[in-house]
Amino acid sequence: MDGIGYLQRSGIVDYPCFKFSSYEELLLNFFSSLYYPIYIFIFFKPFVNHLDKSIKKIRDKDK
Structure with a gap:
């Protein structure tokens, strides 16, 4: 529905x-509309995690 x-x-x-x-x-x-957070968790969370890991790699290189 x-x-x-x-x-x-x-x-x-x-x-x-x-x-x-x-x-x-x-x-x-x-x-x-309660199913929308499921979409956010499935599709956007991996992308945000990838960005976070990339930023941490860059920060670690600068130190």
Whole structure:
């Protein structure tokens, strides 16, 4: 599920019994975006670690 956008595209929100308040929409969007930190950990953390190791090598050469 991809938050309130998914519900609108799939037509679930159009039903009269699914009237979300703005608070409920924000909460639903927050819960549906919890997988983003996983992407950051998988894709960006190795790159940052590589940069950190490269910087440490340069610092050690200067000493």
